[in-house]
Amino acid sequence: MMIDPNLVYLGLIVGLWVGVTAVYITGTGIPEILSFVLIAGSLYVLTQMPTNWLAVVLMVVGFSGFLIAPFTSPRVGQFAEIGLGLQAVGSLLLFNGALNVSPLVIVPTLLVAWGYHRFLLLPIMRTQREESFLQKEDRVIGARGRVVTAIDPVGTVYVNGEHWTAHSQDAIPAGMPILVTGQRGLELEVEKAKREDPLAEGNGWHK
Template identity: 25%
Template sequence: MKKRRLQWLMAMGMVWAACFLFPARFLTVPAHASADDRPIYIVHVHDTINPGLQDFIEHAIETAEKDSAECLIIELDTPGGLVTAMRGIVKAMMNAKVPTVVYVSPSGAQAASAGVFITAAADVAAMAPGTNIGAAHPVTATGGDVPETMNEKVLNDLVAFVKSIAEERGRNAKWLEEAVRKSVSVTAEEAFAQNVVDLVAQDLPDLLKQLDGWQVQRKGYQRTIHTHGKAMVPIEPGWRHKVLRAISNPNIAYILLMIGLAGLYFELSQPGVVLPGVIGAISLVLAFYAMQTIPVNYAGFILIVLAIIFFILEIKVASYGMLSLAGTLCLILGSLMLFHVPGQPFRVAMPVFIPTVLTVSAFFAGVAALVFRAQMKRPQVGVEALIGAEGTVTQALNPEGKVFVQGELWSAESDRPIAEGARVRVVAVRNLKLHVTGINDK
């Protein structure tokens, strides 16, 4: 009996010892225990380069790193976008702990302007036949040239940036510099021949076939990509990324700001309407959220707020339109300056700016005029409404009697006798007794 108990205790001790000596084997199972289990993540980018897209790409890279993905494929089709968002995406790709593949696809797609930098920053750059890449010269948000005083500074900065990417990734630095300086553009086959991209793939299966066994080398990083038999996992943008991508456009952020200020202004001038205030508050929150990701010139923002203050004062102060004029001027200057940050070649587009300023200014001035007219209008109810009203004497005034005014019979008095049936006008009200004067019949 004692021998059996001793054997049982020895067995239990061996089990506990094994658990402590080999915890990884007995207590944990890695999410991807072998290289064969690594998935291939893919994201589809068919949009302008904006802060919302930057946030989504950074999220996709973090997800791929966390899940030890084999690689992250970015299917790209973009006309370009904001420099700041492009720099953020390139930075995330250059420092990613998983191989990144940019595939300009499908046929007819392009990697223009900011898309050139993103394609060049990938570990593997690929294009589908019928696509093109290039035209990376910086322009403003409206498509015009950057002002001459700023053009050289911005251009030289972007040239240095794209050359550093080319040197890091072993691409054709000379062609990439010309894409920025001269807006040159090439087809997929020409880009491959000039070492701008690494391969040309007919479609996604062809891309995966060519990627299988591809060696990715960076400073302190080396990986062989294996794609055969790997699961393809798409990464879809969540509601947060969708909203941010929609409102990160400076034009949309500006319109939301104007709607928000107009709604709150209407609610303050006409308390109790509620709906304009609710819409205004929501629009302002969305505008402020977007402005966190867009470089903002706060002098412009302060001028817009000052314009709202002037419009509100127009309601309280009889300035004969001078405050409304000052508010309109501040609104125009503030709108021009709002996203005009030195070094950033974009601002509110004129087709958006002009009708928005005119509409909002007219709205503010119209509401101020309505409120001012309501304040100056003679009261329609109460004792004050009787002043100036006309009526008929029903009981002769000598000096007191009765008059019929606004459908009611009132006690009245007059400074001189007035006969019954005569027409009178109310000039004062004292203790619910009307003081009237006669009206001469013509």
């Protein structure tokens, strides 16, 4: 019985993209299971066909950029789309001999994959990072800590278990307690705290 190479190819691609989605959107574990089943099933079928395994490696390498993108900056995430080129080459060379995947399947598949990543996964990743940043900002404003390197007008402070770059209107020597009054990106606005003010546990300052 002849196995349609286009269906095997689509099964592998869908499985890989479901796996990528699971990395971007953590949830119930169902996408991970579905990805495993599709990839494992496709690889098993490929072992029964005249497969060019170097092409399979190229496709997997092409996907690796998408897998690590959530752990890097959004700009790096956009560069991950270069991996679509490797996927295209791997798709064209997937089988040895006369057997091949139709370009009429490869081209639309890659275009859909590009749009899926650019217009769905990347915005989701940005939203998640913004929410995480806002949650951290809510926790840090009003927190107290201590000066690690003297602030005049910029220095380093230790707040909520982390070192931050800090700015203050007044010079504050190292070791002094501070109060976080605002945040601009990764820089905190601070002022000298009164010693009688209660300090958050874990800020590294004890009266």
